[in-house]
Amino acid sequence: MQKIFLAALILLSLAACTMGFEPVPLDNGPTNGETGNVVDVIDGDTIDVMLNGQRFRVRYIAVNTPERDESCYAEATAANAALVRGKTVTLVKDQSETDVYDRLLRYVYVGNTFVNAQLVSSGYAEAVLYEPDDAHYDEFLNLERQARNANLGCHPTGIFNDGSDRR
Numbered sequence: 001m002q003k004i005f006l007a008a009l010i011l012l013s014l015a016a017c018t019m020g021f022e023p024v025p026l027d028n029g030p031t032n033g034e035t036g037n038v039v040d041v042i043d044g045d046t047i048d049v050m051l052n053g054q055r056f057r058v059r060y061i062a063v064n065t066p067e068r069d070e071s072c073y074a075e076a077t078a079a080n081a082a083l084v085r086g087k088t089v090t091l092v093k094d095q096s097e098t099d100v101y102d103r104l105l106r107y108v109y110v111g112n113t114f115v116n117a118q119l120v121s122s123g124y125a126e127a128v129l130y131e132p133d134d135a136h137y138d139e140f141l142n143l144e145r146q147a148r149n150a151n152l153g154c155h156p157t158g159i160f161n162d163g164s165d166r167r
Contacts, residue, residue, distance in 0.1 A: 030090045030092045030107075030109045032092060033090040033091050033092035033093070033106075033107075033109070034051055034090070034091045035051075035088060035089070035090050035091075036049040036050050036051040036052075036056070036088070036089060036091065037049065037050045037086075037087070037088055037089070038084045038085060038086060038087050038088075038089055039055065041077065041080055041081040041084060041085050042057070043065060043067070043068065043073070043076070043077050043080070044065025044066065044073070044076030044077050044079065044080045044119065044124055044125060045059060045060040045063050045064060045065045045076075045080065045119070045125060046058065046059050046060070046103065047080070047084055047089075047108070049089060049091065049104075051091075056103075056104050057101075057102075057103040057104065058091060058103060058104045058105075058106050058108065059099055059101075059103040059104070059105055059106075060106070060107070060108055060115070060116045060119070060125075061094050061105050061106060061107050061116060061130065061133045061136075062094075062107075062116060062127060062128060062129065062130065062133060062134070062135075062136055062137050062140050063116050063119055063120055063125040063126065063127060063128060063140065064125060064126050064128040064160075065077075065080070065119065065124060065125045065126075065154075066154060066159050070159055071154070071157040071158075071159045072124075072153070072154035072157045072159050075124065075153070075154060076119070076124040076125065076153070076154060079119060079122060079124040079153070080115070080119060080124070083110060083113065083115050083118060083119070084108065084110055084115060087110045088110070089108050089109060089110055089115070090108075090109040091104065091106035091107070091108060091109075092106060092107040092108075092109065093105070093106060093107075094107065094132075094133035094134070094135045095132040095133050096130075096132065096133050099130075105130075105133060107135075107136065116136065116140070117136070117139065117140065117143060120140045120143040120144050120147065121143040121146065121147055121152075122147065122152055122153050123147035123148070123150075123151075123152030123153020123154055123155045124153040124154055126144055126160040127140035127141045127143070127144040144160075148160070
Protein backbone atom coordinates (compact mmCIF):
# COMPACT_ATOMS: atom_id res chain seq x y z
CA MET A 1 0.00 0.00 0.00
CA GLN A 2 2.85 2.40 0.83
CA LYS A 3 4.47 1.69 -2.54
CA ILE A 4 1.22 2.59 -4.34
CA PHE A 5 0.94 5.80 -2.30
CA LEU A 6 4.56 6.71 -3.04
CA ALA A 7 4.08 6.07 -6.77
CA ALA A 8 0.94 8.24 -6.78
CA LEU A 9 2.79 10.99 -4.92
CA ILE A 10 5.62 10.93 -7.47
CA LEU A 11 3.15 11.07 -10.39
CA LEU A 12 1.28 13.96 -8.77
CA SER A 13 4.56 15.82 -8.27
CA LEU A 14 5.55 15.28 -11.89
CA ALA A 15 2.15 16.48 -13.11
CA ALA A 16 2.43 19.57 -10.92
CA CYS A 17 5.90 20.36 -12.26
CA THR A 18 4.63 20.23 -15.85
CA MET A 19 2.22 23.06 -14.95
CA GLY A 20 5.20 25.06 -13.71
CA PHE A 21 4.67 24.77 -10.00
CA GLU A 22 6.37 23.05 -7.14
CA PRO A 23 4.00 20.84 -5.12
CA VAL A 24 3.08 22.03 -1.64
CA PRO A 25 4.32 19.59 1.00
CA LEU A 26 1.47 17.22 1.73
CA ASP A 27 -0.27 17.25 5.05
CA ASN A 28 -2.30 14.30 6.26
CA GLY A 29 -5.25 15.37 4.16
CA PRO A 30 -8.71 16.24 5.34
CA THR A 31 -10.06 14.62 8.48
CA ASN A 32 -13.67 15.42 7.62
CA GLY A 33 -15.71 16.72 4.72
CA GLU A 34 -17.87 15.67 1.82
CA THR A 35 -16.57 13.67 -1.13
CA GLY A 36 -17.68 14.34 -4.69
CA ASN A 37 -16.54 14.31 -8.30
CA VAL A 38 -15.47 17.40 -10.22
CA VAL A 39 -17.64 17.71 -13.34
CA ASP A 40 -16.54 21.16 -14.51
CA VAL A 41 -13.80 23.70 -13.86
CA ILE A 42 -15.32 27.19 -14.03
CA ASP A 43 -12.18 29.23 -13.41
CA GLY A 44 -9.13 29.31 -11.16
CA ASP A 45 -11.07 29.18 -7.89
CA THR A 46 -14.48 27.73 -8.77
CA ILE A 47 -15.59 24.22 -9.76
CA ASP A 48 -18.78 22.22 -10.18
CA VAL A 49 -18.97 19.04 -8.11
CA MET A 50 -21.45 16.17 -7.99
CA LEU A 51 -22.37 15.40 -4.37
CA ASN A 52 -24.90 12.66 -3.69
CA GLY A 53 -26.25 12.88 -7.23
CA GLN A 54 -26.67 16.67 -7.12
CA ARG A 55 -24.52 19.29 -8.86
CA PHE A 56 -23.08 22.09 -6.69
CA ARG A 57 -20.95 25.08 -7.56
CA VAL A 58 -17.99 25.33 -5.16
CA ARG A 59 -15.91 28.46 -4.50
CA TYR A 60 -12.50 27.90 -2.90
CA ILE A 61 -12.09 29.54 0.51
CA ALA A 62 -9.39 32.14 1.24
CA VAL A 63 -8.05 32.44 -2.30
CA ASN A 64 -8.72 34.60 -5.33
CA THR A 65 -7.69 34.10 -8.95
CA PRO A 66 -7.93 36.40 -11.97
CA GLU A 67 -11.37 36.95 -13.51
CA ARG A 68 -12.27 36.20 -17.15
CA ASP A 69 -11.34 39.68 -18.38
CA GLU A 70 -8.07 39.89 -16.44
CA SER A 71 -4.48 39.03 -17.11
CA CYS A 72 -3.48 35.41 -16.27
CA TYR A 73 -7.08 34.15 -16.19
CA ALA A 74 -6.40 31.29 -18.64
CA GLU A 75 -3.26 30.21 -16.82
CA ALA A 76 -4.92 30.16 -13.39
CA THR A 77 -7.89 28.23 -14.79
CA ALA A 78 -5.54 25.72 -16.43
CA ALA A 79 -3.59 25.28 -13.18
CA ASN A 80 -6.83 24.57 -11.32
CA ALA A 81 -7.99 22.16 -14.03
CA ALA A 82 -4.67 20.27 -13.90
CA LEU A 83 -5.25 19.67 -10.19
CA VAL A 84 -8.96 18.80 -10.11
CA ARG A 85 -10.58 18.11 -13.52
CA GLY A 86 -12.39 14.76 -13.41
CA LYS A 87 -11.03 13.97 -9.96
CA THR A 88 -12.66 12.93 -6.71
CA VAL A 89 -12.36 15.77 -4.22
CA THR A 90 -12.98 16.19 -0.52
CA LEU A 91 -14.67 19.45 0.40
CA VAL A 92 -14.07 20.85 3.88
CA LYS A 93 -16.13 23.66 5.36
CA ASP A 94 -14.69 26.47 7.50
CA GLN A 95 -17.41 28.67 9.06
CA SER A 96 -19.66 29.74 6.18
CA GLU A 97 -21.83 27.38 4.17
CA THR A 98 -22.34 29.50 1.03
CA ASP A 99 -21.48 32.92 -0.40
CA VAL A 100 -23.84 35.60 -1.74
CA TYR A 101 -24.00 33.71 -5.08
CA ASP A 102 -25.15 30.52 -3.33
CA ARG A 103 -21.88 28.69 -4.07
CA LEU A 104 -20.60 26.28 -1.44
CA LEU A 105 -17.51 27.71 0.28
CA ARG A 106 -14.93 24.98 0.82
CA TYR A 107 -11.31 23.99 1.16
CA VAL A 108 -10.67 21.45 -1.60
CA TYR A 109 -8.46 18.38 -1.46
CA VAL A 110 -7.51 15.80 -4.08
CA GLY A 111 -6.18 12.97 -1.95
CA ASN A 112 -3.69 14.68 0.35
CA THR A 113 -3.11 17.63 -2.00
CA PHE A 114 -4.61 20.81 -0.57
CA VAL A 115 -5.74 22.49 -3.79
CA ASN A 116 -6.33 25.97 -2.33
CA ALA A 117 -2.79 26.00 -0.91
CA GLN A 118 -1.29 24.54 -4.10
CA LEU A 119 -2.76 27.32 -6.23
CA VAL A 120 -1.40 29.99 -3.88
CA SER A 121 2.06 28.43 -3.57
CA SER A 122 2.37 28.13 -7.35
CA GLY A 123 1.39 31.78 -7.84
CA TYR A 124 -1.92 31.21 -9.61
CA ALA A 125 -4.00 32.48 -6.67
CA GLU A 126 -3.62 35.14 -4.02
CA ALA A 127 -4.50 34.75 -0.35
CA VAL A 128 -7.63 36.69 0.54
CA LEU A 129 -9.52 36.88 3.81
CA TYR A 130 -13.27 36.47 3.47
CA GLU A 131 -14.33 36.64 7.11
CA PRO A 132 -15.23 34.61 9.08
CA ASP A 133 -13.50 31.84 7.08
CA ASP A 134 -9.90 32.20 8.27
CA ALA A 135 -8.64 28.76 9.34
CA HIS A 136 -5.80 28.72 6.75
CA TYR A 137 -5.46 32.43 6.00
CA ASP A 138 -2.07 32.96 7.70
CA GLU A 139 -0.67 29.85 6.02
CA PHE A 140 -1.88 31.11 2.63
CA LEU A 141 -0.35 34.57 3.22
CA ASN A 142 3.01 32.93 3.83
CA LEU A 143 2.68 30.79 0.68
CA GLU A 144 1.73 33.86 -1.35
CA ARG A 145 4.75 35.79 -0.07
CA GLN A 146 7.02 32.94 -1.17
CA ALA A 147 5.38 32.71 -4.61
CA ARG A 148 5.56 36.49 -5.10
CA ASN A 149 9.25 36.56 -4.08
CA ALA A 150 9.97 33.75 -6.54
CA ASN A 151 7.94 35.53 -9.26
CA LEU A 152 5.79 32.42 -9.85
CA GLY A 153 2.57 31.96 -11.79
CA CYS A 154 0.57 35.17 -12.21
CA HIS A 155 2.78 37.37 -10.02
CA PRO A 156 4.89 38.73 -12.92
CA THR A 157 1.71 40.25 -14.43
CA GLY A 158 1.01 42.34 -11.31
CA ILE A 159 -2.59 41.11 -11.22
CA PHE A 160 -2.51 40.60 -7.46
CA ASN A 161 -1.08 44.04 -6.65
CA ASP A 162 -4.38 45.69 -5.66
CA GLY A 163 -3.17 46.54 -2.16
CA SER A 164 -5.79 44.50 -0.35
CA ASP A 165 -5.99 40.97 0.99
CA ARG A 166 -9.45 41.32 2.52
CA ARG A 167 -12.84 41.19 0.87
